[in-house]
Structures are given as C-alpha cells and as structure tokens.
Amino acid sequence: MLNLRKIIRNNNVVFAPVLLVIVAFLLVSCGTPVDVSPTTVGPAPTLPEQSPTIPPTDQTTPPTQPATEPAQPSNTPILKADSLPDAGNYTWALVVNGLRAPLYLTHAGDDSGRVFILEKPGRIQIVQEDSLLAEPFLDIRGRINSQNSERGLLGLAFHPDYTENGFFYVNYTDLNGNTVVSRFQVTNDPNRADPDSESILLQFNQPYANHNGGMLAFGPDGYLYVGTGDGGSGGDPQGNAQNPNTLLGKILRLDVDSQSPYANPPDNAVGGLPEIWALGLRNPWRFSFDRTTGDLWIGDVGQNQWEEINMLPAGIAGGLNLGWDYYEGTHSFDGTPPDGVNFVVPVMEYAHGGGDCSVTGGYVYRGQVLDEWQGVYLFGDYCSGTVWGALPDASGSWQSEELFQVSVLLASFGEDQDGELYLVDLNGAVYKLAEK
Numbered sequence: 001m002l003n004l005r006k007i008i009r010n011n012n013v014v015f016a017p018v019l020l021v022i023v024a025f026l027l028v029s030c031g032t033p034v035d036v037s038p039t040t041v042g043p044a045p046t047l048p049e050q051s052p053t054i055p056p057t058d059q060t061t062p063p064t065q066p067a068t069e070p071a072q073p074s075n076t077p078i079l080k081a082d083s084l085p086d087a088g089n090y091t092w093a094l095v096v097n098g099l100r101a102p103l104y105l106t107h108a109g110d111d112s113g114r115v116f117i118l119e120k121p122g123r124i125q126i127v128q129e130d131s132l133l134a135e136p137f138l139d140i141r142g143r144i145n146s147q148n149s150e151r152g153l154l155g156l157a158f159h160p161d162y163t164e165n166g167f168f169y170v171n172y173t174d175l176n177g178n179t180v181v182s183r184f185q186v187t188n189d190p191n192r193a194d195p196d197s198e199s200i201l202l203q204f205n206q207p208y209a210n211h212n213g214g215m216l217a218f219g220p221d222g223y224l225y226v227g228t229g230d231g232g233s234g235g236d237p238q239g240n241a242q243n244p245n246t247l248l249g250k251i252l253r254l255d256v257d258s259q260s261p262y263a264n265p266p267d268n269a270v271g272g273l274p275e276i277w278a279l280g281l282r283n284p285w286r287f288s289f290d291r292t293t294g295d296l297w298i299g300d301v302g303q304n305q306w307e308e309i310n311m312l313p314a315g316i317a318g319g320l321n322l323g324w325d326y327y328e329g330t331h332s333f334d335g336t337p338p339d340g341v342n343f344v345v346p347v348m349e350y351a352h353g354g355g356d357c358s359v360t361g362g363y364v365y366r367g368q369v370l371d372e373w374q375g376v377y378l379f380g381d382y383c384s385g386t387v388w389g390a391l392p393d394a395s396g397s398w399q400s401e402e403l404f405q406v407s408v409l410l411a412s413f414g415e416d417q418d419g420e421l422y423l424v425d426l427n428g429a430v431y432k433l434a435e436k
C-alpha cells in the first residue's frame, strides 16, 4: 500500500488541475444544498422484512459458514468463497497512468485482451497488454459538455454481439448538459471507432447539472440497462424518482435488437413510460451484473447521510421501486409512501462520516486468477477511497468488511473479459486487483 500511495501522490502533482475539478465533483455528488432536511414520515415505513441492512464497518463479524460443508467435486466452479480473503495479501497494482479524468473501464467481449477506458471529457482509450495505445478508440469531446463535475462521457457498453456487428453504446451529457444515449460502430481498424456512426437512441433534458446517472450495461437477458439520476439539485425537488412519467431517477431497459433505435421490453411494467424498468433511484452511478448468477448490483448515491447497495436477483420482474426519495437507504427521507407499495430494501448501507460520502458500486469477482475472491462483491466510496468486500452469511444476509484504503478518487470499478477487477482513479490511473 505504501507504494500505491507514493504513486498516487506523484500522480496528484501531475494532475493538479484535474484535482480541483474533482473537489467540486465531490461536493456536488454528496448532494449539498437545497432540501437538506429530511421530513419526518408519520407511519412506520412499510419495508419488507426479509432483507436486513448491514452497514459496512470494521467491526463486522466475518461471515460464518455451516460447520461441515460437502467437498466440492474438482470440476465444479466455486460459486462463493467461504470467507473474505486477507486483504493484506493483495494490492491494487498500477496498470496505466496518465489518463485524463477516467471514469470507467470495460471490455468488448472480443477475446482481444483489450480494456476500454472512458475519459470524462469525451474520449475512449484502449489499454492492450498494460499499455495505453497512442490514439483513442473514440474522441467525441466536441459533442460533450464536461465542464460541470458530474457531466461528461459517463457510460459505455459493448453490444453482446460486438464481434459480429461492431456496435457499442455511450451515455453522455451534450453541449446543453442534457443526456444522450447513442450507438456507435467500430471501423475496419479494431482500434478505431467511427465518430460519424453515431445513432441516437435517447435524449432527455437534465433540469440540474448534477445527478446525470450515466451507467450502461447489457443484462443476461440481452437488454441494455441505463441508469439515470433524479435530475439533480438536492432532495429531488421535482419528485422525479417516484414519477413514472419521467425517465429521471430510473433504471431503463431497452431492447436494441428488435427495432430501431430500440423497442421496449413488454414486461418492463412500471405503468408509466415504457422504457422504465425500475424507479425510485437517486443517482445509480455504477451498477453491474454478476456474470455467473445474473444478479444486478446497484450502488445508489445517497443525499447527506446514507449510501446504499441494492441487489436485484436475476430474473426478477420489472416495476421495482427502490425507494428514493421516500427513503435514503432504509431511512425515511421525504413524504409518506402510499399504501401498498413494496420498496426494495438495500442489502447494505453505510452512513456518511470518516470521509465517506458517495458510494461507487462495484463487481462480484468472477475472475480466473484470484480463487479466494470468488463470489466476493467489492464496492467502495468515492470520497474516502475505502473498498469493502461482502459475502452472504449463513442466513443469506450480506456482510461487509473494510478491505482496502486507497488514496484515489474512486470513480469506478471495472471488469475485463476474464473477470479480473480494476479500480479507476479519476486522477488519471487504473489499478488491478492482484496478489502481492
């Protein structure tokens, strides 16, 4: 960890101007002003009982397992480790440095070994064999307003059939600060996308500069999931997250294959706009699908007090309500929930304090190299650089422990095609989880 801190410190010097921008990002994403006082709700919250909430803490008891476990046949993949690994044996090893405000990392599923890194101002960079290629994959800086801390090129997902069709999807804020979700296509050069291939799927207005969501990911059902923030300001003053007639404060689900530019899966089932798959989100900055189970893990950034992680089991029906802004985490926030609404309760939450202020949703480790990490969900806090690991205990409740304290601005985690995990530092570097 000493080495890591040293690297970061050097990096901060190089990227001092970027760092200033980042501080602004931090303040805004923590949801400062406007409606800061959660109003009291009269009746007790109508939360389902089956999902206890487990605040991550150093004191969390390690998950207990049944005393005797059947031996696993050697050809059966390990679904979950028995306990969290000793983080002292692992480190986040520097992969590449010198990026400009990187926000995300993913892969194309094309067996090329490349990872693609999103830069906030509007470029996608390629790292191949731990080297940053000289030219970007895509440069659309001229179409993007990234001046505000939460604006920019925010999301990237490659089509599941990318090797056949060369399609990939991006989410950005345009020159007016409004959200655009577009499809682009690669050229004959696998390291170069065609900037003129843009085909816009969705455009919608952003009433405030912050809370623009931005995450894109294809689910195991082949649909494109789109995270949108509640529009911004603080305390969702327009009531967007609970309003089924706006795309703000939602997770959208689009069928990009059966119709152009997209069709709405008939079972999205929220009862408002047909793109909406789940509502009641504040700013689901990062979410991921467990590639083995298909479960969806969502980190929804909180207001002033509570950060939350939600887990939606694979195959769950659409129309879910994740609670905001009736609830921040499991705590009443604004207004009285109507009778008969079942809210999804976070599987984990943690309070602000000790530098924690904005959750960065992560991944369940499904890589090939680090056996001890199989099935561990890693997530972190953007502001403090804390990284937690979580596993279910014997009763199925997810228990987390603080595993790493990294001196980075933890914008995102990322996954390569092999399932190895990365950490993206907004200051300009990318690290990979590795054995010491």
Ligand SMILES: [Ca+2]
Binding pocket: 206, 207, 208, 209, 210, 211, 212, 229, 230, 231, 232
């Ligand atoms: Ca906004």
Ligand SMILES: [Ca+2]
Binding pocket: 035, 235, 236, 237, 238, 239, 325, 334
């Ligand atoms: Ca409100």
Ligand SMILES: [Ca+2]
Binding pocket: 280, 300, 308, 322, 323, 324, 327, 328, 329, 344, 346
């Ligand atoms: Ca929630």
